[in-house]
Amino acid sequence: MIPGIIKDNMKKIDYKVDGGKLLRIELLQESGIIKKIKIKGDFFIYPEEAIFLIEDFLIGKKIDEFSSLLDDFLRENKIEVIGFAPLDLEVAIGGS
Amino acid sequence: MKKIRHIKLIEDRGARQMAIDEAILNSAIKGLSGNTIRFYTWKPSAISIGFFQSMKEEIDIDIAKKSGVDVVRRYTGGGAVFHQHELTYSLVVSEKDVPSDIVESYEHICRGIILGLAELGISASFSPINDILVGVKKISGNAQTRKGGYVLQHGTILLDIDVEKMFSLLLVPNEKIKDKLIKNVKERVTSLYLESAKNYKEDFLEEIFLSSFSKALGFVSVKGELSNYELQEAEKLLKEKYENDSWNYKR
Numbered sequence: 645m646i647p648g649i650i651k652d653n654m655k656k657i658d659y660k661v662d663g664g665k666l667l668r669i670e671l672l673q674e675s676g677i678i679k680k681i682k683i684k685g686d687f688f689i690y691p692e693e694a695i696f697l698i699e700d701f702l703i704g705k706k707i708d709e710f711s712s713l714l715d716d717f718l719r720e721n722k723i724e725v726i727g728f729a730p731l732d733l734e735v736a737i738g739g740s
Numbered sequence: 741m742k743k744i745r746h747i748k749l750i751e752d753r754g755a756r757q758m759a760i761d762e763a764i765l766n767s768a769i770k771g772l773s774g775n776t777i778r779f780y781t782w783k784p785s786a787i788s789i790g791f792f793q794s795m796k797e798e799i800d801i802d803i804a805k806k807s808g809v810d811v812v813r814r815y816t817g818g819g820a821v822f823h824q825h826e827l828t829y830s831l832v833v834s835e836k837d838v839p840s841d842i843v844e845s846y847e848h849i850c851r852g853i854i855l856g857l858a859e860l861g862i863s864a865s866f867s868p869i870n871d872i873l874v875g876v877k878k879i880s881g882n883a884q885t886r887k888g889g890y891v892l893q894h895g896t897i898l899l900d901i902d903v904e905k906m907f908s909l910l911l912v913p914n915e916k917i918k919d920k921l922i923k924n925v926k927e928r929v930t931s932l933y934l935e936s937a938k939n940y941k942e943d944f945l946e947e948i949f950l951s952s953f954s955k956a957l958g959f960v961s962v963k964g965e966l967s968n969y970e971l972q973e974a975e976k977l978l979k980e981k982y983e984n985d986s987w988n989y990k991r
Binding site: 658668682685686692724726 | 883
């Protein structure tokens with residue numbers, strides 16, 4: 645695959661979290677494995693720059709089986725996400 | 741009682757306001773200044789998007805340019821906001837002076853707005869995560885970041901709203917339901933003008949909300965100026981970040 649055109653192949657998913665924020669996700673997956681992901685939306689992450697760590701962490705994970713791993717990752721790295729939970733993200737992309 | 745520096749209201753474009761906010765935060769982190777509050781207005785009107793949003797997904801950039809509306813990405817998370825008839829507050833306080841729980845700290849700081857609105861005869865309440873409502877209608881949205889032991893929270897106090905103009909600038913996921921969304925927003929957003937039928941002067945509101953924030957947070961306000969460091973840091977952040985496409989179009 646040519647890196648420059650990856651973006652064009654990415655699937656866009658909009659998912660409104662119940663009682664939370666709007667997730668706008670771009671996802672590239674192969675055989676149920678996350679190859680590339682961009683998580684956008686009106687949520688909050690403390691610190692903000694941790695979004696890049698989260699996106700990197702998700703690469704190689706199964707699209708429908710990462711929420712508890714992400715829970716641990718957030719806790720271990722003292723990252724606080726407000727507006728969605730790892731399970732919301734899994735539900736948003738797991739069915740894609 | 742603890743002191744909070746008050747910087748007199750600044751009217752300027754969005755990119756510079758964002759740069760000044762971050763410069764004040766950086767100054768506090770470096771120990772060059774302490775808790776600070778200021779109010780500002782956006783001239784020209786602007787749309788700000790949250791840290792995690794994409795400019796191209798949220799805003800019709802061509803229409804914004806044609807309408808003379810600025811666009812800027814904030815350092816804080818949250819959603820896209822059309823800043824037109826609005827008073828914005830910005831607060832930099834030590835983390836020690838607010839609850840450590842983030843949603844609780846939003847509520848704590850937002851009490852400043854709720855008390856100010858009460859002074860104007862408007863009864864409002866906090867709605868988690870980051871909104872203030874009059875009844876079921878939003879009158880204020882707020883966004884917070886934390887860095888180096890300090891909290892930067894800025895937010896809107898809506899003076900008046902132009903929903904049609906807002907929707908000409910903001911992209912909606914589904915154009916077919918745009919009319920319904922406009923109707924929904926009209927039913928879910930309010931302003932000082934709609935609640936009081938009064939056009940308050942910005943100077944008057946600055947005094948009201950300076951007093952209410954001080955009271956809510958337990959500070960006494962002291963008049964101050966931006967320091968040379970803050971002015972230079974703001975210029976640097978303006979050039980290198982907030983008026984730069986590599987920042988504004990990052991996501």
